Amino acid sequence: MKIQELAEKTGLTIYTIRFYEKEGLLDSRHVQREKNNYRNYSDEAIERLNLVKKFQGVGCSLAELKEILQDYDTNSRTHLQVIEWIRQKMSEIERKKDELDQILETLNWMLEYRTALMNGTQKTKI
Amino acid sequence: MKIQELAEKTGLTIYTIRFYEKEGLLDSRHVQREKNNYRNYSDEAIERLNLVKKFQGVGCSLAELKEILQDYDTNSRTHLQVIEWIRQKMSEIERKKDELDQILETLNWMLEYRTALMNGTQKTKI
DNA sequence: ACTTGCCTTAGAGTTTACTCTATAGTTTAT
DNA sequence: ATAAACTATAGAGTAAACTCTAAGGCAAGT
Known part of the structure; x- marks a missing residue:
């Protein structure tokens, strides 16, 4: 195509x-x-x-992606290096998932705050 | 400070x-x-x-953050607009979490692929 | 044949989010 | 009192990831 x-x-x-x-x-x-x-x-x-x-x-980043997606036989990185990278990336992703959960909590708190404000209540803000 | x-x-x-x-x-x-x-x-x-x-x-983005973090009484956005934004953001985050799970699967598959390659096995790649 | 529309490249321009430099004033330590 | 270390501003510079323009070639319809 x-x-x-x-x-x-x-x-x-x-x-x-x-x-x-x-x-x-x-x-x-x-x-x-x-x-x-x-x-x-x-x-x-x-x-x-x-x-x-x-x-x-x-x-x-695109640079990172390039390294990892490159064909195994066309670059200098060894399999072990790539495998190590993948493992690191996986725990990074797990960490990111935790962060997302934290953000959901924050958003939920913001939602409550705004809703309360609409009803004239006073709360604390950051 | x-x-x-x-x-x-x-x-x-x-x-x-x-x-x-x-x-x-x-x-x-x-x-x-x-x-x-x-x-x-x-x-x-x-x-x-x-x-x-x-x-x-x-x-x-910083622009997005600015809008949402601005004090309720100093900007033109109504509470309802902000509440709507928060809701949207929350479902966006949920979607992102699903994406992270997909990526974890992909990474896991890549890990298996690389490990197999190290042992001389042949598999398909993208 | 001619127009319209898609394809090519090189290279310039844009946006976002910093990051730093130059110049100058302030505070702190010796 | 003088140097070192901090603060301020305006504005220039950088990096990543696009995004577009100009100038030209190719292709399909009338």
Whole structure:
């Protein structure tokens, strides 16, 4: 498929897709060139970009993602290094989940506070 | 307390603290000026900055934070608007938690994949 | 053939969130 | 009283992640 179609299927803009490619987040499994030099994307590209989006959404930088997504035989990182990275990332995610719970509590408190204010009650604020 | 002390207590730099103030994330409850024009921070400032950090860490922009943290009587947003925002944010956070679970699954799968590779097994990749 | 619309690149511009520098005034320690 | 260490401001600089523009090539419809 061509870039416009991929953009529609992933919800990204064509600029972003080309930018990600330039940043090394896509490789030959995801993009090939036609004779006319047009990019031809595989279905794997959709999955890949969705993966990128998912990780991005939880505070992963593109640089970090690039390192981890790079094919095992094309870079210098050893499997053990990558495995270590994955483990660290997993406990980071667990920590982030706890944080989200804390924020939910805070939001709930804010909700109560605002509701009380609407009814003229006085409470403490931060 | 003065800015350096607040920086140490919050883990932010003095630049960031001043920047946040300029962006409207702190108000008279958090900062006052001395006769010498030095900023004098209250203990509430610590709590406030920690709150900002927490929300920031889960993808809240400063602009968004500003709107929500602004004092109820100093801005044009009605309580109902803010309450609606809080509700939306809460379901957003719930969605984010689900995403984190998905990512944990993905990471777990990646871990298995890498481990298998180390042992010479072949699997599929994205 | 011609227009419209999609594709290409290089490179410039934008936004967010800092981060620092220059310059100057204030406070503290010796 | 003088230096070191802190404070202030305005404004410049940086990094990440886009976002767009210009100039040109290709493709499909009339």
